[in-house]
Structures are given as structure tokens and as C-alpha cells.
Amino acid sequence: MSSTTATTATTATGSRAHTLRARTATVLAVLLALGIGYVGIGYMFTPDSMASAFGLPEWPHGGAAAFFDTKGIRDLASGIAVLVLLAAGHRRAVGLLLLVDALVPLDDAVNILSHHGRAAAAYGIHGATAVVVALTGLLILTERRPAA
16 A cells, blocks of 8 residues: 555545544534523423422522523523534534533532532532533534644
8 A cells, every 4th residue: 555545544534533523522512502402491481390300409489489580591592502603613612612611510510519409410410411511512622623
């Protein structure tokens, strides 16, 4: 095999790996965005069904229940922001946003634990979500652009 053929084969393999990695990162980002958007809509329109899974020992009632709308729009906006940046082709911005967004479920986990909520929800839902969001952001940020 000539060196030109070997280089071409290596480049083609590298290009396929890049494409697979980019597609995987994009699918993960879209799934995360749609998932958190769904959670946000749930908190805005059916908060009682969403609140029980969050992990806190008790929930606000009366006027304090406005917390659900606040949480809902925060989650919905987070998802929409990722989708808008992906659609605009701003992959680096998506990666950075996902790294920042990972702080939200991390804070949720800390909040649950500091208020004597369910540790399983803190670690299994919020902690795991923070890890997946951060790893997806890092996957996007460490993508290599194929040589032209």
C-alpha cells in the first residue's frame, strides 16, 4: 500500500469517526434539550405530576407554588436555547452552554440533599443528568474539524 493510499484511508476513517462523534453529540444534545423542555412544560402545566419526582421532602403551596412556573420556564428556555444554537450551526456555543447548563441539575441535587430530600433522586436523576449534560458539552467542544 502506498503512503498516499494509507493517508487517504486514514483520513477517510478519521472523517467517519468525526462524523459519528458529531452525530452522537448532536443527538445527545437534541435529546437533552427536548427532555428538559418537556420537563419545563410539565412544571408549567401539570406541576403536581412533576413535583413528586423532583426529590424534595415537601413542596410549596398557595402563593409559593409560583415556584413551579419559575422552574418550568427556566427548563423550557434551557432546552430552546440549545436547539436554537444547534439550528444556527453554533456548535462551540452549544458545547459551552451545555457545560454551564450542567450547573442547574447539579444545584438541584445539592438543594435536595441540603433539604433532606431523597438521595436517590439527587444522585440518580439530578446528579446523573449533570454528568450527561457536561459530557455532551465536552464531546461537542472537543470535536475535531476534518481537514479540508
